[in-house]
Amino acid sequence: MRKFLRAAGAWLDDRLGISDTIMPLARHLVPPGAKWSYVFGSAALFCLILQVVTGVALTLLYQPTSSEAYQSLQFITHQAVFGRTLRAIHYFGASGMVLLVGVHMLRVYITASYKFPREMSWVSGVFLLFLTLAMAFTGQLLRWDSNGVWSAVVAAEQVGRIPVVGTLAARLLLGGDTIGGQSLSRFYSYHTLLFPAILFGLVGLHLYLVLRNGVSEPAEAGRPVDPKTYRQWYQDMLKKVGVPFWPNAAWRDIVFSAAVILVIVALAVGYGPPELTQPPSPARIHANPAPDWYLLPIFALFALMPARIESYVIFIGPVLTVLGLLALPFISNAGERSPLRRPWAVFGAGCVVVFMGSLLLLGEQAPWSPKFDAKPLTANSVHSADPAVLRGAMLFSKKGCLYCHLIDGHGGHRGPELTAVARRLTPGELRIRIVNGGGNMPAYGGVISEQELAYIIAFLNTRK
Amino acid sequence: MNSPDLPADKAPQPAVDAADQQAADHELSAPRREFLVKLSLGLSGVAALAVGVPVASAVLAPLLQPDPQTWRKVGTLTDFAVGSTHLVKFENADPVAWSGVSSESAAWLRRDSDTAFTAFSVNCAHLGCPVRWEQDAGLFMCPCHGGIYYKDGSVAAGPPPQGLTQYRIRVAANHDVELLTAPVPITNITPT
Numbered sequence: 085m086r087k088f089l090r091a092a093g094a095w096l097d098d099r100l101g102i103s104d105t106i107m108p109l110a111r112h113l114v115p116p117g118a119k120w121s122y123v124f125g126s127a128a129l130f131c132l133i134l135q136v137v138t139g140v141a142l143t144l145l146y147q148p149t150s151s152e153a154y155q156s157l158q159f160i161t162h163q164a165v166f167g168r169t170l171r172a173i174h175y176f177g178a179s180g181m182v183l184l185v186g187v188h189m190l191r192v193y194i195t196a197s198y199k200f201p202r203e204m205s206w207v208s209g210v211f212l213l214f215l216t217l218a219m220a221f222t223g224q225l226l227r228w229d230s231n232g233v234w235s236a237v238v239a240a241e242q243v244g245r246i247p248v249v250g251t252l253a254a255r256l257l258l259g260g261d262t263i264g265g266q267s268l269s270r271f272y273s274y275h276t277l278l279f280p281a282i283l284f285g286l287v288g289l290h291l292y293l294v295l296r297n298g299v300s301e302p303a304e305a306g307r308p309v310d311p312k313t314y315r316q317w318y319q320d321m322l323k324k325v326g327v328p329f330w331p332n333a334a335w336r337d338i339v340f341s342a343a344v345i346l347v348i349v350a351l352a353v354g355y356g357p358p359e360l361t362q363p364p365s366p367a368r369i370h371a372n373p374a375p376d377w378y379l380l381p382i383f384a385l386f387a388l389m390p391a392r393i394e395s396y397v398i399f400i401g402p403v404l405t406v407l408g409l410l411a412l413p414f415i416s417n418a419g420e421r422s423p424l425r426r427p428w429a430v431f432g433a434g435c436v437v438v439f440m441g442s443l444l445l446l447g448e449q450a451p452w453s454p455k456f457d458a459k460p461l462t463a464n465s466v467h468s469a470d471p472a473v474l475r476g477a478m479l480f481s482k483k484g485c486l487y488c489h490l491i492d493g494h495g496g497h498r499g500p501e502l503t504a505v506a507r508r509l510t511p512g513e514l515r516i517r518i519v520n521g522g523g524n525m526p527a528y529g530g531v532i533s534e535q536e537l538a539y540i541i542a543f544l545n546t547r548k
Numbered sequence: 549m550n551s552p553d554l555p556a557d558k559a560p561q562p563a564v565d566a567a568d569q570q571a572a573d574h575e576l577s578a579p580r581r582e583f584l585v586k587l588s589l590g591l592s593g594v595a596a597l598a599v600g601v602p603v604a605s606a607v608l609a610p611l612l613q614p615d616p617q618t619w620r621k622v623g624t625l626t627d628f629a630v631g632s633t634h635l636v637k638f639e640n641a642d643p644v645a646w647s648g649v650s651s652e653s654a655a656w657l658r659r660d661s662d663t664a665f666t667a668f669s670v671n672c673a674h675l676g677c678p679v680r681w682e683q684d685a686g687l688f689m690c691p692c693h694g695g696i697y698y699k700d701g702s703v704a705a706g707p708p709p710q711g712l713t714q715y716r717i718r719v720a721a722n723h724d725v726e727l728l729t730a731p732v733p734i735t736n737i738t739p740t
Contacts, residue, residue: 151648233650237676237732238692244734252611254734261615261731262640265647365649367637369670369678372691386675387693391707395737452694452706456680484685488694498694526696526704531686 113326114333115301121195122299122333123340124188129287130341131181134348135219138174139276146226148272150265153228154363161357172352175376178220180348182378185216193412194433196421197300200311203413205293208286210409215283217378222275224376228268230362234373236267237366245398263366298322303421311418374450381440384447452524454487455496465492468546476543479536483528491547499525506548514541616641619726625719628659633681633699636667641729655715655727656681656688658699667715667727668701673735674708688712709735 097103145164147156160167189209192198198206221239225232240254259266298318327333358376362368375383389397423430460481463474480486488498509517518537521527532540576584605612622636636657643651656668656679668688670678677692687704688697696705701712713733718726 149646149648150650151646154648228650234677237671240732241671241674241676241735245737247737250736251734255610255731256608258732259610260613262651262653262729263732264640264651265644266610267650363649365652366678367649367652367654369635369654369680371678373677374692383692387707389707391709394707395709395735399737453691454689454694454696456689456691482684484682484687484689487689521705524694524696524705526687526698530698 109295110330110334111328112295113322114299114329115321116325116327116332117302118299118333119302120336120340121191123337124184124191126337127341127344128181128184128188129291130345131177131184131348132283132287134177134345135174135181136280138170138177141170142174143276148226148268148276150228150268150364153226153268154360157227157229157360161360168356169349169352171357172355173349174223175357176348176351176355178223179376179378180344181216182220184344185213189213190433190437194423194430195300195303196309196416196423196426196429197303198413198417199309199419199421200314200417201297202293202300203417205290205297206413207410208290208293210406212283212286212290213409214406215279215286219275219279219283220376220378222271222279224379225271226268226275227358227360228364229360230364230368230371231373233263233364233366234371235375236263236271238373238375242398245395247399268364300421303423305420305422305424307422308419309417309421372453374447377444377448380447381443384443384450387450387452388443388446449497451497453496454484454498456487458486458495461486461491461494465494466543466546470542470546472539472542473546474543476539476541479532479540480543483532483536483540485540488525502544502547504548506545509544511541511545514544615731617729618642619718619728621724622655622657622727623725625723625725628657628665628725630659630661633658633683635670635681636727638727638729653729654678657717657725657727663719665717665719665725666701667717669713669715669730669733671713671733672708673703673710673712673733674706676732679712 100106142160145156145160145167147153157171160171162168164170192206192209221235225236225239236258240257243253243257244250246253255261257270258264259270301318301321361371374380386394386398420426458481461477463469463477466474466477468474468477480491486495488496490497490501490503492503505514515537517525518532518540519527519529521529528537618641620638622638623634628634634657635654637652637654640647640651640653654670656670658666658668660666668679672679672690672692672695674690674693674695677690677695679688679690679695679697681688686699688699688701690696690706690708694706695703695708697708697712698704701714703709703711713730715730716728718728720726
């Protein structure tokens with residue numbers, strides 16, 4: 085029996101070329117000293133595999149029709165065996181993948197691994213980044229609740245800013261003039277078939293390029309890349325000090341990736357999937373659409389940008405970002421790679437991280453959104469017995485002032501806090517501001533009566 | 549192959565000669581090679597085109613199909629008091645059978661006088677989020693980025709580059725109030 089197994093093994097090895105082709109690949113020489121900073125790309129790949137596996141499992145339960153998707157999601161979340169965990173793993177897996185693709189890209193940028201001869205690794209990586217975001221966004225839409233529906237509308241409005249063909253592009257995205265049965269079918273096809281197919285092809289290319297050009301050696305200050313001599317130098321270095329990829333370098337990839345997946349599963353079990361909101365009817369307007377965290381910085385940017393340039397930035401911004409990223413390895417493909425010799429690159433990368441992080445935090449708070457659920461001011465919080473002041477406080481809530489202005493910890497954050505407004509503005513100045521509005525405040529002159537205005541000013545004049 | 553009646557001096561190394569001859573037998577003449585290359589590429593192109601037309605049509609279907617509009621009843625005259633604003637719900641013009649509730653749309657309908665109505669799209673002109681009518685404040689407000697509109701739909705504050713889009717409304721002879729369905733309003737880069 086053992087003899088037979090050995091013979092079968094030898095036969096398979098011969099016909100499949102495991103010893104001849106696969107093992108040399110696994111054991112190909114890589115530069116020594118590649119430490120933990122090299123693990124993020126492979127962890128992103130393992131996240132992709134996790135997404136494929138959990139995604140396939142979810143398609144066993146999910147009904148990709150506009151009329152049934154919501155119910156099937158309810159079923160997955162509340163009834164299916166491990167359905168809740170499965171959805172949550174897919175959600176946290178998506179988060180992990182976006183995060184790891186981002187960290188991987190930052191690492192490649194900081195150590196300038198995109199320089200000669202690895203320009204195409206960077207270029208394919210840029211496409212992989214945007215495909216990952218496209219997967220993350222379409223995945224969020226497949227959570228076909230009211231948030232999903234309105235997110236699709238928001239996306240259509242954004243592509244609508246493309247010059248000349250904007251309206252056509254929006255129609256193409258929604259699958260028609262309006263949201264409907266055709267919309268979800270298209271998003272489902274993109275998310276489960278079209279994008280993954282492109283993603284697999286690009287990942288294949290990305291990995292092939294690592295074998296073709298070799299993984300970049302750890303950067304060292306004072307050892308610039310010279311395209312004329314680099315390949316020869318790299319081969320000589322591998323011959324002298326190279327170590328086999330498996331297991332010398334790969335064990336870190338595997339250990340880190342396994343840890344990432346365990347963390348994702350732990351988060352999934354601990355926190356569960358994002359709650360479903362209302363059913364997917366565009367007629368339900370009491371929705372507060374917001375994307376998942378990975379797209380929140382962009383959503384926040386739309387609130388903070390000067391309105392005059394925004395329509396242009398929505399279109400030109402992404403185009404410039406893509407072109408700039410694609411151009412990077414061609415603008416600088418030789419010279420120093422060490423971050424120690426490229427302080428501005430490190431500073432720039434730091435700025436991008438701080439910028440995105442701040443936008444994310446702001447996006448979570450959304451201070452620009454009217455606080456529709458602000459509790460009306462009470463006689464207690466107004467600290468006054470004057471009927472005119474109390475009436476003004478009541479009007480302050482009713483007329484929507486409180487949605488945007490904070491008073492003693494009650495209200496929204498869009499406008500300035502008015503807890504002590506009477507210290508800085510006279511009644512006359514208050515009147516001018518309220519009547520004329522300005523910036524992000526409507527002109528209330530045409531909205532409230534002279535009497536109501538007097539009450540509100542009386543109220544505000546006691547805030548000091 | 550290696551012909552025996554060739555003079556000895558013209559037959560160099562028999563083995564090499566045989567290989568050459570074999571290669572020559574399999575070599576295509578230049579015109580024939582050119583033809584076969586063109587044939588294989590051309591035929592593949594035709595096959596790709598034959599498949600590509602229906603596939604591309606499926607992808608581009610939303611742009612190739614007509615976009616019907618239709619009048620939908622949203623209530624009767626008695627449902628709407630003069631001066632009041634209501635959220636009305638209606639079915640889009642041509643919902644597919646598997647749309648479920650996603651083929652619904654809504655509009656803010658205000659009765660201005662006995663016969664005149666104004667209907668606003670619920671989609672904010674900024675990024676399409678659903679605006680809310682705040683009755684007491686007399687303003688439309690958007691939850692997403694704080695866009696605010698006056699009651700005539702013009703921009704009062706915030707990021708929207710243009711006012712709220714309006715629907716056409718008519719009152720039928722039997723006092724039905726009808727709304728003409730319309731595409732989701734898409735704001736273009738050059739505000740109209």
